[in-house]
Amino acid sequence: MRYSAYSIIKQALSGNRLWQPAWREPEPKPHYDVIIVGGGGHGLSTAYYLAKEFGITNVAVLEKGYIGSGNVGRNTTIIRSNYLLEGNNPFYELSLQLWEGLEQDFNYNAMVSQRGVMNLFHSDGQRDAYARRGNGMRMHGVDAELLDREQVRRMMPYLNFDHARFPILGGLYQPRGGTVRHDAVAWGYARGANQRGVDVIQHCEVTGIRRENGRVVGVETNRGFIGCGKLALAAAGNTTTVGRMADLDLPIETHVLQAFVSEGLKPAIDNVITYGAGHFYISQSDKGGLVFGAELDFYSSYAQRGNLQTVEHTLEEGVTMIPGLSRAKVLRAWGGVMDMSMDGSPIIDRTPIDNLYLNCGWCYGGFKATPASGFCFAHLLAKDEPHHVARFLRLDRFERGYMIDESGKGPQPNLH
Amino acid sequence: MTSYRLDAGGAINRAQALSFSFDGRNYKGLQGDTLASALLANDQMLMGRSFKYHRPRGPVTAGSSEPNALLTIGSGARSEPNARATTVELYQGLVAASQNRWPSLKHDIGAVNSLLSPFLGAGFYYKTFMWPAAFWEKLYEPLIRKAAGLGKLALEADPDRYEKAWAHCDLLVIGAGPAGLMAALVAGRAGLRVILADEGFRPGGSLLSESVSVAGLAAVDYAGGLVSELSSLPNVTLMPRTTVFGWYDDMVFGAVERVQKHVASPSPELPVERLWRIVAKRAILASGAEERPLVFGGNDKPGVMTATAARTYLNRYGVAVGGKVAVFTNGGSGYRTAADLAAKGVEVTAVIDARAQSADVAPAGIRVIRNAGVVATNGRHRIDGLLLERAGFEEVIGCDALAMSGGWSPIVHLMCQRGTKPVWSEESQAFLAPNVGNSFVAAGSAAGVETISECLRDGAAKAASLASELGFAAHGANLPDVEGEYDASFAPVWYVPGAKDKAFVDFQNDVAVSDLGAAQREGFRHIEHTKRYTTVGMATDQGKLGNVNTAGIVAAMRGVSPAEIGTTTFRPFYTPVSFGALAGAAQGEHGAPVRTSPLHGWAKKNGASFVEAGLWYRSAWFARDGEKNWRESVDREVLSVRANAGLCDVSTLGKIEIFGAGAAEFLDRIYCNGFLKLPVGKARYGLMLREDGIVFDDGTTSRLGEHHYVMTTTTAYATDVMTHMEFCAQTFWPELDVRFVSVSDQWAQMSLAGPKARIIMSRVVQDDLSDAAFPFLAARAVTLRGGLKARLFRISFSGELAYELAVPAGYGEAVADAIMEAGRDEGICAYGVEALNVLRIEKGFITHNELDGRTTADDVGLGRMMAMQKPDFIGKRLSTRFGLTAADRLQLVGLKPVEPEKQINAGAHLLKEAAKPSLANDQGFVSSACYSPALGSFIALAMLKSGRERVGERIVVWDALRGMEVPADVCAPVFVDAENAKLHV
Amino acid sequence: MASLITCPHCGTRPKEEFTIRGDAAPRRPGSADRDEAWYAYVYIRDNPKGRILEYWHHAGGCRRWLVVDRDNLTHEVFGVVDAADFQRTEAAE
Structure with missing residues (x-):
């Protein structure tokens, strides 16, 4: 159902009883091309762009609670791209540009202001x-x-x-x-992804990551095993908990x-x-x-x-x-x-484990990144190479000595 | 007359009339009134407008859960928006104004929204206002913003004071109703240190408003007796007007005391509000229970209020809320209100009972209509009748007020602030307090207890139990007989069917049952989604009235138990707390401590202008007569230092005294350069890295004795370096024999620099200062003429012959005066940090402008200082990573503009000539810049990609922010005396 | 824990007096250790959900570094020891 002034009037005249659900409540399928763990802003935007920009629609977003229950529903709603370093600035600028066209793009008024x-x-x-x-x-x-x-x-x-x-x-x-109505971002992306065939599955908690021959093949959940081609983690706040299921060592x-x-x-x-x-x-x-x-x-x-x-x-x-x-x-x-x-900047990257992809480390700045994070993560998942503006946001940058340290505080996370 | 003051009764002082104004009209109230009770006594039921539809509203409660009667109190800078009229204590001269209406409370244009409500249902704004794209920000949003919001903030500086305090007790009792008073009494008699806090201005809670007798006394008088005994106990602190708003870790409670919110002109001797952090060994939550509104068509008309509110206005304030009151109830509370009204001679037109049967009995002569429901109300600014439906038949009942009772919800907010959810009880049909351990327990109706006698007993029992846990012998109080109690039980009615008008769940935010339904239909089924989509529970009352009804209604819609729906998260604050109270005194000019150097007085009398440097005020420059701007002063100071001499206060540098047989080894490990071989009597420049190989700080360390060193750090990093050294010594190498202490405040330190520094210093210091006796980097104790012991360091941050002299702080000003006097004939001047900065840029010395937390030693040309042959030093291993040694890193260079008078600003970026600005073409940035009077040119230090191999290249200094593009030549980062000849004279 | 900390030297003091550094579990490698060990020490964190040892500094008190044994979900504190004692005990084990 497309939202418009016309739809508002039409629905009002019929007592507002015919609005359709904004998303389905599907049962998990046995297998998806891509499973995204985390139904927050980044997970949902990743699903949306996977479907819309890259035509990958056999996708599930697994959320242990309700969608938007993490930081996308609990932040100070600020968007900006005033970053200092080359590793960050173009990424956040892409995000701001996506914000600027977001509402028309996903047909939901997120009140980008x-x-x-x-x-x-x-x-x-x-x-x-x-x-x-x-x-x-x-x-x-x-x-x-x-x-x-x-x-x-x-x-x-x-x-x-x-x-x-x-x-x-x-x-x-x-x-x-400026600012954006934060909840509406999660809902707009969820609705947009749902319309394009993505299964947004709430109350589905990932309890394990199944590997065969070193490759990820699916996840154990409270609703059973679900197989996947690629597994994408977007569970900021709980990245370590999920990452540990695949023995990832993380700088978080x-x-x-x-x-x-x-x-x-x-x-x-x-x-x-x-x-x-x-x-x-x-x-x-x-x-x-x-x-x-x-x-x-x-x-x-x-x-x-x-x-x-x-x-x-x-x-x-x-x-x-x-x-x-x-x-x-x-x-x-x-x-x-x-x-x-450990440097105050995020990570969007492959991991050392085949089929496992990582989106994490957003510190307290993840909300403004939501569109570009999803866009770049979807790009990485679809093409197996980083999007140009996210090419510095690598997991191994600490080992190589290419930190992106906006505040210059060094490897003490609570100072960033 | 529809609502009015009774001739007698109430806990008010009829002898003390108070004048106040509301929307410009003058009224009279009584001492003991709230603003709401006083307005009702004056027949002013209409007190506000709702948020979204601007519907007319009156008070629905008589307490802190009030969603409707929000007013702005006071005027000018003292005005406080969104004050609840139901809790504002009336005082002489109070000025109140209604909010969120235009042009007036009675005639509000915004009420047109109510007509448009079919188009403005839950979440309508997410579905529209998107076309054309530009219209959202230019048209729709400004209109929405203007219409939204409640009160208006004056945005002026607050003339009043706020303060903070800690309090400690064995037992904190939250709420001074029957349970709380009795708990405090039992604990107080047992000898516990007790704090009894209550949000109201008069302790007593429901004892003030219920028509029961206790121990043969009117309840209000019984409460008075308890309060006076409590007041007489030295170990009990009564804190009225104090809201406990938050429960934090370790049994620390946040509370705000309204010290002077109830006086017309606050005394400057006292704060208006005081923030308390109360540390309690045990706490009792005796916050009572909230009466739920019933959800029926038209339940938001002014005059519709809870039965308890109507009873409270009647019994406590002596105010009849109407001349003809109808009651709509699902339990005993409605009947009690009808009885109390009738007893005071107020007409009760009907008691409408949603239940088919009940044991409750109305007083003789009052019509009881069972198994019926209200489906609509009439009237605009006040209810003037209702439509009820019973067994398919409708009937109109006349009334000018409607008291409703939908059952009880224990007030469990504080107990649920730390991650534990309340528990649904089928038996009580309410969410009850969770078990959060033995330290914090609920008592009285907060614990689901119903009658006053049970509340008294529960409070006494819980207090006795906690007291004995703490080792006190508690004796149960003699519990009094309570007469005239009523049965408060009820049968839940979440939603009254057949509504012919909107049935509101959240009054302030205008969330109706239909909105909850829409949320379910559209997929927003989780209670948090329902809340966020409809905004139910998000108003200033945070769902105190509506959240349980919401859970019940959503559960009914879905055919499940409210337990499955649950509640949204309880978070601080229980009721809203002012910014001022939370900020306290540490704001404005007192927002941070002030540090001044021991030479501050010296600088001041020499004409210094000061500048903030962290917490310090440092002398920036010393203007002399005739100098037109700071640059003239700074240029003169710089030239004077280069030609003669200058004296600069460097006391703000961090100074750390280090002792012990392991001190040398310790220094060798925390600096990247070697310190083992530093001789006694010598100073050395040292560079510290972080463990990640990035430069942390720099400074000098001097060896004053075999096992005694003194270190200086930069001003900005003094604390961080000290903390870092403590961490290294205590956690890495506790076996090293090294101790150190910060002496930054103990020493006044001054730098005397310039060709004539030796001549001048020799006039002050007894010791031989010849180059042979006291060479460059000498550092040792000296004796001043007059006998004062001091420390002298021959170190230079200007490139000139220079000494840093340290004397005990109290002698600083006298010694600085003596140096100025000794140098008068040599042309000495005082110089400040601006000149210091120019002198160091001319010489290419780095500061934290260059060391910005991303630079390596090699980046700033100090790579060879790193003593890689040492087995270990902080930062050694990770400094070798590829990214930190790559050839294309930014490196320190100097810049000279092609035209010397062209200014270069720090913060500008660098481009190759003719290159287009882009990140790919970005070559680096200017880290420090100044005008060099020595060169007669602007100069700069810059971080340039592969900079050291680009000396001689012409580059563009690109400063788009200030519209400047300046061609400049890259040079080595030293502009004067590259050979260091002046240092060794 | 987030309101009061019991310093082994100074007694129970408000949080305002302390600064916090982070996980106390990683051990600084020796000069013979491989680069990977140094990288892990500086950058990799277990980040447990639950019990954690954490460095707190009594900056506004005795200026000793402390190791606080606590739960980062409930904020319960199990013990506080001086960091030097902690290091010596660890080294002995």
């Missing part, structure tokens, strides 16, 4: 670092502007210009950055990142803003909630909840950046588990 992303800087050194990044973006044709203090003030007069411990000197601004630690939403408020903050003297970032959703977060809780954790100290620290930075937030109220805090990689 290019509200602009402002990274504030507070010292000359930080300005120089952002200038380096912004010029790198411009090298690749990505939009970037370096704004001075007064230009930032005109856009965001409510920022703390006069009483901040670290005065705002300016900002690196990417007008094409799992950490918890909290995010927050305020009560609904009339429009107050128009853009996405990040604080340069800390890690705070904030935007306002179309519903009016202020959506924000800051840094990791720093310890290894698979618990999807956080500690109070991090909550307090987040709010300290928030009120320091925007004093007028003081009387807004925080409604809800949640924690998501992150695949933190």
